[in-house]
Amino acid sequence: MTVISRTEVVYAMSRDNAPVATVASGSEVTFQTCDCFSDQIASADAAFTELDWQRINPATGPVYVEGAKAGDVLRVDIKRIALTHPQAVMVTVPQLGVVGDELEKPQITIVPIENNEALLPGGVRVPLNPMIGVIGVAPAGEPISCGTPDSHGGNMDCKVIAEGATLYLPVNVDGALFALGDLHAAMGDGEVSVCGLEIPGEVTVTLSVVKNRPLPTPMLENADALYTLGSAKTLDEAASLATRNMAHFVADNAGMTLDQAITLLSIAGDLQICQVVDPLKTCRYALPKAVAAQLNLRIEG
Numbered sequence: 001m002t003v004i005s006r007t008e009v010v011y012a013m014s015r016d017n018a019p020v021a022t023v024a025s026g027s028e029v030t031f032q033t034c035d036c037f038s039d040q041i042a043s044a045d046a047a048f049t050e051l052d053w054q055r056i057n058p059a060t061g062p063v064y065v066e067g068a069k070a071g072d073v074l075r076v077d078i079k080r081i082a083l084t085h086p087q088a089v090m091v092t093v094p095q096l097g098v099v100g101d102e103l104e105k106p107q108i109t110i111v112p113i114e115n116n117e118a119l120l121p122g123g124v125r126v127p128l129n130p131m132i133g134v135i136g137v138a139p140a141g142e143p144i145s146c147g148t149p150d151s152h153g154g155n156m157d158c159k160v161i162a163e164g165a166t167l168y169l170p171v172n173v174d175g176a177l178f179a180l181g182d183l184h185a186a187m188g189d190g191e192v193s194v195c196g197l198e199i200p201g202e203v204t205v206t207l208s209v210v211k212n213r214p215l216p217t218p219m220l221e222n223a224d225a226l227y228t229l230g231s232a233k234t235l236d237e238a239a240s241l242a243t244r245n246m247a248h249f250v251a252d253n254a255g256m257t258l259d260q261a262i263t264l265l266s267i268a269g270d271l272q273i274c275q276v277v278d279p280l281k282t283c284r285y286a287l288p289k290a291v292a293a294q295l296n297l298r299i300e301g
């Protein structure tokens with residue numbers, strides 16, 4: 001099995017990044033990941049002003065997947081997310097996040113992890129929902145910072161990108177150049193403070209090339225639903241993009257008119273927020289599996 005060390009990181013997804021490994025389609029790969037601060041914060045007393053802000057949101061990789069060409073789709077089966085630290089890091093910063101105007105000074109919080117729960121300040125225990133914040137392939141054009149999501153994936157901060165889910169990413173360049181990082185031990189929809197429970201870990205995925213099934217934006221499947229993911233400058237545009245892509249996906253693959261598909265989406269599924277704090281915002285549209293099954297809808301066709 002291929003293991004990619006957490007020392008092999010990129011801070012932008014780019015067609016110019018040299019691959020750190022080459023694997024055949026269908027291979028299992030384990031990515032060791034740093035937290036989104038490149039593991040620079042070890043205690044609540046860490047000097048916030050001395051953080052190296054050039055080293056934020058590292059993604060481990062990229063991995064070249066043999067046979068992947070522009071127009072293909074990379075199927076990423078998320079087999080296992082292992083958190084390798086007994087504590088996570090969380091920050092709140094004035095002017096960052098949805099209500100950053102309420103904050104007076106930067107605050108670092110170290111959050112112990114115990115028995116699959118996070119011990120939050122105030123004595124609140126919260127169940128973990130380990131998820132991958134940054135996951136994507138190289139974009140077709142200019143490099144895109146790992147802090148930004150878009151149609152190549154990137155910092156989508158979507159809590160459904162978790163163990164057991166399958167993510168489908170449109171391929172833009174030969175080999176796809178896949179990378180991931182920025183694990184969160186837990187995060188709520190919106191990521192309202194700009195931060196999840198940031199933690200290092202190890203993620204094992206299977207990477208497979210899917211031919212003849214072009215997708216305009218990432219899609220996702222788990223036990224509950226099929227999802228389209230849309231990232232855009234505003235939340236309104238991201239909502240529109242995710243919904244539009246699901247409407248066309250349903251119309252094209254279930255033999256429905258767009259009117260019928262949009263009627264279905266208004267009644268039987270949910271438009272949900274992934275995050276509202278990154279340079280582009282991300283929404284997802286969730287179509288329940290029970291509905292998809294009636295229409296024989298499958299992402300792989």
Ligand SMILES: [Zn+2]
Nearest residue numbers: 036133182196
């Ligand atoms: Zn993060």
